[in-house]
Amino acid sequence: MSSSHSYPHEPTGVETRKLGMWVFLSTEILFFGTLITTFMIFKGRDFPGIKLTDVYDIPFTSISSFILLMSSLTMVLAHNALEANDQEKTRVWLLATAMLGAVFLAGQIYEFTEFYHKGFELSTNIFSSTFYVLTGFHGLHVFIGVVLLLALWGIGQRQKGLTLEGGMNLEFVALYWHFVDIVWIVLFTVVYLI
C-alpha cells in the first residue's frame, strides 16, 4: 500500500485475503459435513443391489490417496521455496503438486469407470448415489485446485515471478489445497475403511 494511504488495514494482523479464505473454508466444512452426514445416514440402511464393498479395490484407492497426500508435501515445499525466493524451485514444486493432483483425479476417473462396468451406477441404489455425489463433489474440488495450481504456475512464468503478496497468491491456493487433502483423509476413512 502506498504511504499516502492513511487507511489502517487488518486490525487483526491476518491478511484480508487469507482471512476470507479461512471463512470460505469454514463453509466448505458444512458442505462436506452435510454430504458426509447424508452418507452416514444411508449407509446403515437396507438397499437393494450391488454394494461398494463388492466393487472397490482398497489397495488401489490407498495408493491414490497416498499420492494426494504427497501433493500436500510438495505444496509445502513450493511454499518454502518461495519464502527463500527461489522462483525456479517454486515452479517445479507447484507443477509437481498439480501433477500429483491430476494423477489422483485420473485414478478417481478410472475407479468410477470400473465401478460403472461392474454395475455400480449413479442410480443403482441410494448408497451408490450418495457415494458418487460425495466423492464427485470432492473430485470437483481437486479439479478446481489443479486449475488454480496451474494458473499459479503460469503466473510464475512471468518475469516478475511469484510473490507472497497480491491477488491470487501461493499461500491462498495452498490453504485451499491442504483443506481438500484433509477432507479426503476423512472421506477415505468414512467411505472406504469404516
Add this chain to the structure above:
Amino acid sequence: MTKIIEPNKQSNIFKRPSSETGIWSWITTVDHKRIGIMYGYAAFFFLLIGGLEALVLRIQLSQPDNNFLTAAEYNAMFTMHGTTMIFLAIMPISAAFFNYLLPLQIGARDVAFPRLNALSFWIFIFGGAFLYSTFIFGTAGAPDGGYLAEEVGWLGSAPNGGWFGYQPNAGLKYSPGTAMDYWAIGLQILGIASLISAFNFITTIINMRTKGMRFMRMPVFTWMTFAVSFLLAFSLPIIAIALFYVTFDRKFGTTFFLTEGGGDPVLWQHLFWLFGHPEVYILILPAFGIVSEVLPTFARKPLFGYAAIVFAGFGIAFIGFGVWAHHMFASAISPVAQAGFGLSTMVIAVPTGVKIFNWLGTIWGGKIKLNTPMLFSLGFIGMFVIGGLSGVTHSVVPADTQQTDTYYIVAHFHYVLFGGALFGIFSGLYYWFPKVWGKMYNETLGKIHFWLMLIGFNLTFGPMHWLGLQGQVRRTWVYAEETNLQFWNIIVTIGAFIIAVSIIVFMINWIFSKRNGEKAPFDPWDARTIEWTIPSPTPVWNFSKAPEVKSLDDFWHSKYDEDEDGRAVRKESTDQMLVELEEEGLNPSENIVLPNPSYFPILLAAGLPFLGYAVIYKSIPLALIGTLFLLIGGFGWGTEPLEEEVEENLEHE
C-alpha cells in the same frame, strides 16, 4: 490538494472499463454504495412482483369457490410469492443495507473484496432472472390424478411445489415438467450470491474496521450484519447440498428423497429446515439492527443495554440452528425430539425478549420525535411482538399439530416477516434516505404510508389468526361456502389492497423526493453513528481520511456533553465542528485510492444461468457456453490487478 487517482486504463489483456457515468459505469462498478443502491432497486422490483402475486392469490380467495385462478395457477402463485419474497425481496434488500452502510459504519473505504461484492450482486440478478425465466421456458406438467393439463396455463408454468419444496411432492413424479428444476437451480444460484456476500461481510467486519473501532464500539446494525453473515455462511451450504440432491433426483434418476429407491423424504425436511430456520433469522436480524439504530436516534437516548442486544443477537443466531424441527411436528419425528425442539423453541424466545425489553428501555423516558422512521420502528416492535407471541405458541406440540398448515401459521410468519422484517426495512429506507440521496423525503407522505400500511397489514394478517383457528387450510385454492369463512376472507383481501395503496404512496414519495426533495443537511436526525459525519449524499470516497473512534456512539459524544443530572447538553463548539466536518468531507486533503471498476464480475456471473439451463435441458453446448463465461471471467479476474498498478502510477508521478 484534492486529488482522486485516475485508475490506469490499460491492463495486460483487456481494456479497463473507464466510464464514470451512464449504464456502463453501473455495470462495471465495484463501489459498495452503487452496488447497494442496485441491490435495493432490484429487490424492490421483486417485492412488487411478489406483491402482485399475493394480490392475485387474495382475489382468488376473496369469494368461496372462486374460479379466478385454477388450482394449478394457485399453486404456482403461492410458490412464487414465497420464493420471491424470501430470496428475491427481503434477503437482497437487507443486502442493500449491508452494502451501503456497513463500510460507512465501520469507517472503511469499501468492503474487503469489492469485485466479489459486484459478483454477488450480478449472480443475484442472474439467479432471479433465471428463476423467473420459468414463465417463458418452464413447463409444469399435470401429474396423474392431479389437476388437468389445460388448467396449467401461462401463470401455472412456474414452480408449484411450495417455497419449501417438500418431497416427494416436488419430485419428478408429482411435479413433472421443468418448473421445479428452475426452482431448485434458481435457489442454488441465489445461494451462491448470498454465500459470497457472507464471506465478504465477515472479512470486512473483522479486518476493515477503522482506528479505535473495537468490536464493542461497533453500531448494532453492523453487529447484526455480522450475525446474519455467519448464519448465511453456515446455513446455505446445507440447503445447497439438499438442492443438489433434488436436482439429481429429478434429472439423473437418483432417489435421495424418494422412498421407492431407499431414500428418505423426511431427510429433505431436516436439511431444508436446518437451513430454513436460520433463514428466518437471516430475514429478521437486519431489521433488528435497523431498529436498534433508529430508536436511540429518535428517542434521543443511548441504546439501552448495548451489550445485551448484541449478545442476544448472537444468542438468537446460535440457538437458531437448534430449533429447526419445530417446523416438522406433523412429520415423522419421535416424541423425544418433539419435546426437545419444543423446549429449544421456548428458549429462543428469551434472547428475543431481551431485545424487545431493551428497545422499550431505550424509548422509555426519551424525548421521542415521531418521524416516519421512528413510526415504522415502533410499528415494528408492536407487530413483531404479536408475531413472536404466536410463534411461541408453536412450541406447544399438540397445539402446533392442530395449527399446522392452517392460516394461523400464515398469520404468524407474516407478522414476523412483514410486520417485523419489512417494517424494519421501511424504517431504514426512510432513515437513511437523506444519507443516500442528499434530499429529504416528504414527511406527510411518509406518515400516510405508515398508517395505511399499519392498517392494511393488520386487516390482512390479523383475521388470518381466526381463519386458521377455524380451520381454513393454507395452500388450498378454494374454500366451500358452507364453512362460513367468507366474511374474514373478504376483509383480508381488502387489507391486501390497502397495503398495495400504501406501497404506491411510498413509491410516489420516493420518486418525488429524490428528484425535488429539500436538500438534506448532512446530519438531519442529530444521529449517533459515524456514517453521519460525512456529507450527504455520500462522496465516492466515503471518508476523506480514516476516522478515529473513541467510544460507542462516537459522533454523539463529539456533539454532546453531560451535565450533573446526566442530561445531554450540546457543546458550544458543535455547530462549528459540523461545518468543518462537511468542508473536510467534501475536500479530502490526501490522495485517495479507490478500487478499479471491472467487467469480470458480470461476465463470471453470466455463466451460471447457462450452466443451470445446461443441467435442465442436459445440453452440452449450453454447458460449454457457461464454462466459457466462467473461464473468461475467472481468467480476466485473476490477471486484473485491483490496486497495485495505481501504486505504480503514484511512484511515477
